[in-house]
Amino acid sequence: MKLLWFHLMPYTRLPEDFRERHNSVWVDIDRKLLDPAVAHRLYNEFMDELEYAAAMGFDAICVNEHHANGYGLMPSPNLIASALARRTSDAAICVLGNSLALYNPPTRVAEEMAMIDCISGGRLIAGFPVGTPMDTCYAYGQNPSMLRARYLEAHDLVVQAWTNPETFAFNGRFNQLRYVNIWPHPLQKPHPPIWIPGGGSVETWQWCAEMDYVYCYLSYFGYKAGRETMMGFWREMERLGKDRNPYRAGFLQFVGVAESREEAMRLYKEPAEYFYGRCLHVDSRYVNPPGYNSEATQRAKVTSQVALASQRAQTFGGGASWDEILAKGFVIIGSPDEVAEQLKTVAADLNVGHLMLLMQFGSMERDLASYNTRLFAERVMPQLRGLFDDRWENRWWPKPLPKAARAAPAPGETREAAE
Amino acid sequence: MSAPAERTVEVNGFPCRIWEKGSGDPLFYLAGLSGLPRWTPFLDRLAERRCVVAPSIPGFPGAAGHDRLDQPLDWVAAVLDLLEGAGLAGGDLIGASVGGTLAAEAAAMAPGLVKRLVLIAPFGLYDKSFPPPDLWGQKPGSWPQLLASRPEAYSELVAPPEGAAAGEWSIVMTRASEASARLLWPLTDTRLARRLHRVRCPTLILWGAEDKVLPPSYAERFAAGIKGKSTMRIIPKAGHLADLDAPGAVAEAVFEALR
Numbered sequence: 001m002k003l004l005w006f007h008l009m010p011y012t013r014l015p016e017d018f019r020e021r022h023n024s025v026w027v028d029i030d031r032k033l034l035d036p037a038v039a040h041r042l043y044n045e046f047m048d049e050l051e052y053a054a055a056m057g058f059d060a061i062c063v064n065e066h067h068a069n070g071y072g073l074m075p076s077p078n079l080i081a082s083a084l085a086r087r088t089s090d091a092a093i094c095v096l097g098n099s100l101a102l103y104n105p106p107t108r109v110a111e112e113m114a115m116i117d118c119i120s121g122g123r124l125i126a127g128f129p130v131g132t133p134m135d136t137c138y139a140y141g142q143n144p145s146m147l148r149a150r151y152l153e154a155h156d157l158v159v160q161a162w163t164n165p166e167t168f169a170f171n172g173r174f175n176q177l178r179y180v181n182i183w184p185h186p187l188q189k190p191h192p193p194i195w196i197p198g199g200g201s202v203e204t205w206q207w208c209a210e211m212d213y214v215y216c217y218l219s220y221f222g223y224k225a226g227r228e229t230m231m232g233f234w235r236e237m238e239r240l241g242k243d244r245n246p247y248r249a250g251f252l253q254f255v256g257v258a259e260s261r262e263e264a265m266r267l268y269k270e271p272a273e274y275f276y277g278r279c280l281h282v283d284s285r286y287v288n289p290p291g292y293n294s295e296a297t298q299r300a301k302v303t304s305q306v307a308l309a310s311q312r313a314q315t316f317g318g319g320a321s322w323d324e325i326l327a328k329g330f331v332i333i334g335s336p337d338e339v340a341e342q343l344k345t346v347a348a349d350l351n352v353g354h355l356m357l358l359m360q361f362g363s364m365e366r367d368l369a370s371y372n373t374r375l376f377a378e379r380v381m382p383q384l385r386g387l388f389d390d391r392w393e394n395r396w397w398p399k400p401l402p403k404a405a406r407a408a409p410a411p412g413e414t415r416e417a418a419e
Numbered sequence: 420m421s422a423p424a425e426r427t428v429e430v431n432g433f434p435c436r437i438w439e440k441g442s443g444d445p446l447f448y449l450a451g452l453s454g455l456p457r458w459t460p461f462l463d464r465l466a467e468r469r470c471v472v473a474p475s476i477p478g479f480p481g482a483a484g485h486d487r488l489d490q491p492l493d494w495v496a497a498v499l500d501l502l503e504g505a506g507l508a509g510g511d512l513i514g515a516s517v518g519g520t521l522a523a524e525a526a527a528m529a530p531g532l533v534k535r536l537v538l539i540a541p542f543g544l545y546d547k548s549f550p551p552p553d554l555w556g557q558k559p560g561s562w563p564q565l566l567a568s569r570p571e572a573y574s575e576l577v578a579p580p581e582g583a584a585a586g587e588w589s590i591v592m593t594r595a596s597e598a599s600a601r602l603l604w605p606l607t608d609t610r611l612a613r614r615l616h617r618v619r620c621p622t623l624i625l626w627g628a629e630d631k632v633l634p635p636s637y638a639e640r641f642a643a644g645i646k647g648k649s650t651m652r653i654i655p656k657a658g659h660l661a662d663l664d665a666p667g668a669v670a671e672a673v674f675e676a677l678r
Binding site: 138145295298 | 485486489553555556557558559586589590593594596597598600601604605
C-alpha cells in the first residue's frame, strides 16, 4: 500500500459571502480577492506542510495544476515540485500533473520533468491529465474540439523525447519540430512512471490499460461517489484481460484525524464547509464546452465532478452541508482507529493501492494540517502498511538512485554552506 | 411544407447531406449556428422562386468529418469541396452566421465560384470595442434567448425531429456546437480580415437589428472590407439568426438583391 500526501493549495481567504457575491471560483474569479502577501505566506506554509508529510514518512507528496482557480494556487506544479525535490530526500515527488495540450511545444514538459527527476535523484511520478475544461479551454483558450487530439500527440512527443536516444524530427498534426533532443533526459529509465488522473471515461481506462499506466480518480466526493467509477475501471480491466493489481489505480480521499470523533468533528467542520461551499462554487458556464467530452462519453452519460457540483448548486442553491459531507463520506473523519478502519474498507472495496490523502483542505491552517498529518502518520499509517504487498508488485513506483549515490543539498542559507 | 430532396456529397471521405427544393436558378445556402436540423420557413420562401440547395457543413446536422479540420485553410478547402460537389459554379450563395463566415471565405478564395453573395451576420471579424459574447461559455439553455429575437423559433429549429431518440439528438446538437467552436474558438476571429478584400462579387450584407451576438456595427466592417459592390440591410425585429426570426423580410431583401 502506498500512501501519498496531496495538496491542492487553496486560497484560504475567500470571503464568507463568496457564493452570494461572486459567480465563480474558477476562470473569472475576482482578481481583487487575492492578496499576494497572503499568497506569499500560504505558499511557504503549504510547502512546509508538504515537506512535513515527507518527513513523517508518507510515500509521496503530490502537487497538481490549475489555472485561474481560487482553490488551486499551482498554475505551475513544476515550480513547487522542484523546490520540494531539494528539501526532501526519500518521498516520491508526484506531479499530477502537467496538462500536456497547454504547452507549446510540449517538449517543455519533457524538459521540466526530466529536470525534476534529475534534481530529485529519480523520485518523480509524471502525471498527465487532459485538464479540466475550466483550466484548458477557458483559462488557457484551448479549442475543446481539438484538446484530446493535442493531448495524445503531446504525450507521444514527450515520451519519445524521453526515450529516443537520438536527436529526431517530430512531424505531428499539431507540433512540427526539426530537432527534438532534450537536455537533460530523465534519470529513471526508460522514463518516470506515468499516471493519468482522469474522469470516468471508458476511453481513458482503455488507454491506461494499453499503455500500462496508473489510472487515478481524484474524487472530491469521497469513496461512496467514487465507487461506481472505480468499479467501472476494474470491469474494463477485466474485459481487457488485465490483472487486478491494485497498483494500477490511485484514488483521492479527504481525511481528518483527531483523538476522537467528536474532536475531529469540531476541528474539521469549518475547513470542510469552506471547501465544499466556497471552493466548489464553479459557474455552470464553464463546465461543459462542446467537444470536451467525446461522443462515447456523452452516450455513457458520464458527468464530471465539477459539472455535478455546479448542477447541484443550481438545484440546491448552495454547497454540501456538513451532515452530507459526513454521511456521504466526502471527508473521512474520526479517531485514528476509525479512520484506519474506513480507509482499509476504501482500499479493499475500490481495490486501490495508491491512496492519495488530502489532509489540508479548504481554509485549514498549517497547525491543524500538521496535526492531521502527524496523527495519521503515527497512528493510521501503521495500520495500512503492508496492505496488498503480500500479493502484488508495484510496477508503477519511481526507482530512484540508491541512497548512497544521491547528492544532498548543503544545509541552509549560510556563508559556510556557500563556501 | 413538403420535404426537400436529399442527396449526399463526400468531403474528405465523409458524407455531407445536400437538401434541395424548388425550381429555377439554383440558390445555395450555408446555415448558421446549429446548422439545419430541419428545413426552415425561410428556405421555403426562397424555394417559391428559386431552386434552393442547402449543403450541410461538416459537423453540422447531416454531415460528418469536422474533426479532420484543424486550420482555417482546412475549413476553406472543405467548404469549396462541399459547394462544388453540391453544384455551385458561378451561382448565387447565401451564408448565415457560421455559414456566412465560410461563404465569405469561399468567395474570397475561389472568386469564380460565386456570382452574387449574401451574408447574414457572418462571424470572422473582431471589433475589440464590441467583442462577441462567449457563445460556448453561456449558462445551459441560454442559446435561444441569445441567438434569436423569437427564442421559440430557435427552440423549434433544434427540437428532436420526429422519431429521433432524445439522447442521440442531443449528441447531434452538441456536435454542431462543437463544429462551430472548432472553427471560431475562442473569440470568433478567423482572421478573415486578411482575405476579405478578395471578395469581388456583389454582396448583400444583412443584419438583425437585435443581434445580441454581433452588433450591427459589424455589417459596416464587412462592407468596408469587401472589394466588390456591397449593400447593407438591417432587418428590424431580428436577432443573430435573422432568417429564422424574420423569414419573410430576409427573403424579400435577398430577392431584391438577386433580381
